[in-house]
Amino acid sequence: MRAATACGVVAVLSVLCFAVLDAAPGSAAASILEARSGGRPAPPAAVAALEREMGLDDPMPVRYVRWAAGVATGDFGVSYRSGRPVADVLAETAPWTLLLTAVATLFSVVGAIAAGLAAALTRSRRVRRGIEGVLFTLGGMPGFVTALLLLWIFAGWLRVLPSGGLHRPGEALTVGIVATHLLLPALALAFGHHFGVYARLVQTGVERLRAVPHVDSARARGLHRRTVVLRHLLRPGLVPFAARFGAGVGTLVAGAYATEVIFAWPGVGREAIAAARDQDHALLAAIVLLTGLVVVLATLLGDLAVAWLDPRVRLGTPTHD
Amino acid sequence: MHRPVLVVGAMAGAVALLASACGGTGDARKAGGSFTYAVNDEPDTLNPALQDEHTDPVTELVHRGLTRHDADNKVVPGLAASWQVSADHRTYTFTLRNGLTWHDGKPITSGDVKYTVTAVRDAASDSPRGRNFAEVAAVETPNPLTATIKLKRPFAPLLDALSMGLLPRHVLDGKKLTDAAYGQNPVGAGPFRLASFKPGQFAELVPFSGYYEGRPKLPKIVIKYVPDDSARLLQLRNGEVDGAVVQPQQVARVKGFDGLRVESYPTADYRALMLNFANPVFADKKVRIAMNHAVDRKAFVDSVLAGQGTPATGPLDLGPYKTDAPFTFDPARVAALMGEAGYTKNAQNLWAKDGKTVRFELSTFAEDSARVAILNVAATQLKQQGFDVVPNPRPRDWVRANWGKLEAFVVGWGTPYDPDTSVFGPFHSSEALAEGGSNYGTYRNAEVDAALERGRNTADPAERKAAYADFQRALAADPPFVWIAYLQADNAVPAALTGPTKRTLGHHGYGFFWNAETWAWS
16 A cells, blocks of 8 residues: 555656756757867757757657656666666666665664653753763754754864765775765765754653653563663653654755765766756656655665554554653 | 664764774875876766767777877877878878777778778768768778878868767778767777776776877876765875865865875857847947946956966967957957947846837846856846846756747857867858857857868968968957857876876867876876
8 A cells, every 4th residue: 555655656756757857957068069169168969969869849748758668667767968878877876875875764763762862851950961962963054054063073173084985096996985975975975964953853852751650660660770771661752753764864864965975975966966957867867756755665674663662553543642 | 772873872882893894095196007087077978979079088098090189179190100191181091000900900091991981971961070071072092001082172171070089890890970888988099099998987998008109107097977076085085096076166275185186278168148140239339339348257267266367359369370369358448349339238237229228138048057157147247337137047947949949048059170070060151050050159250161161172371370360350340259268178287197298178178188108207
């Protein structure tokens, strides 16, 4: 059922992204010619000729059907800008974006749970205030500022981490080298995008449960504190966080794109931004579709996580919070 | 419960540990090994026939044409050892150097010359260089080392046009000129061979031992693509790259970095206000001359360009064809000219005639912050002198579709090579926008047209010099643009690198690597 809905969402998304890109002003052919001439405007006759050659003068529905038929068979067409098959570009870049977002998600989840739990359970007001202060600052800071700050501290000031790229030219592509290059962008992505909100959700989720009867009764039954925290506070307390996190993946992916540009990370994001600038609609449509697919999947996973964490959702019983 | 606090602490500790394990970069600048250079723009293709006069460093190093340019931008032999021009200037006979090979080891022959010239000529809109060879009637190849190019009529810029990298027929024959595989993995005849190209990351270039002037000295050149200006500066400071393109505002800081020097070269890339003659407010040439006296060019250079540029008063100021600059900042002259044109100051202190002010929208690409800065300063200065300017930057996409509707626009133009390549397109009436040319303001002046045609259709140096002097005189008397400034290109390199040599560079400062085959570590 959910899977069918997801398929429907993707189909609608494909029409939408194609139509929206098509409605954007300007001409892809003009962009290509302008790029080839080093930024000089292209003569209208040349633009018209290239549009004819690229089939861009066909009506939009014709082009959509042609494109969708290709996509259905795994053929995303050819990048206007480089002339390379879009599938090749994605195969080269998507794994790096996936690695970046996966590691950032791990940092974000572990960090948010640790910080949220610490703030909720500590008895020291000073510690709680401190954590809340940091979370407040992170929550209010735009992602790119976090990225530049990290870049400045670790690459500029301490000079302990490389400032960008996947590896240095000439350097072998080993796990260790990629890991050192991955650390800064992953931290920037993890702590620059809603991290404060996530940690606060964990904190309030847990705090809310501290005084509820079943936790009191668990304590009264003399259960070990660790059991109380893990089973009775943390697991149900994570529900608001999990629900929000699934929906936040879209922001995370968008954030990844900006982060990739700042850290020269060779992922989909750099391609997406270049494609948007140059009106490389073939490449951009594929990236938008792929991104949409990832967000739909992530939302689905978020729902499943909530169901796992909260038996009431799983069993379909009405919730009353 | 302090355990979660410990978790956070442990994570921070782990980060610090991992960070310190990665090791810092040394402060000492490199004095040997590969030379890594960071640029902002990444080309879409490394095929020289698909790039205009603005060749990126990789394309420049991988390819070589029949001719090339020296430090004065004069045409000198490249792959061709010599050439002869017939008395009627319509037949050019090139003799190739002996024993030339492509990077893949195949011999270079006159067949490659024929292929290159005819393929580019016939590529129509696929190649921005097509018009360079439009006058070519035929290319003959009497023997493998001789190529004869026959022209329909004399075309002096031909030698300049042949500085474009020669294309290998054996690789491209039967394919389209826009072939993506060739654009990503080109075979050339230049001093460096492309060892690897990772789009979005870097290109690695190694010396080509078959290069006709001998194997280049640098063991490797890496061109790294770092689009963000601040990130590039950081990598330069940390020694992650050895050299980099530097923005005008960054020059002062970079000069403070140890072990680096900044090579500042002039470029032929000027910024000017293009005026659209569809707007009747520009009909009177006195108004346009007055506007050229109303801008304080030195103020532009000092503010917007942070001193990294020179005032521009015409399109050929930086080449050997330059004539005396007629335009100075002169408010008294503005008032005199506007008075002669029948204008008087109105209540708002603006020039007006029959109740109409000299009102026009000044636009540029909203995405280009440097041009927007020029737009704002220009609008302010012109307004102070009584011109009713409405500043309005517009998105690039809108501009692309509406060139004809723009009233005035901050343009970037100019090449350092043959004057024809720099001025025929924007100023000859046959190149008007409606004709599909690059004369976007539809400027039309019979004297300018005649001088441009004379410059193009004669190969005699003295006659050309006279033709371009006449052109500049006619242009100054009836100016199509308000000239602002020439940009300067700044490149940081290690102090131990020898070889970079000053030359007037092209659009966006392209051409810095023009003699990289002679670069070496001291």
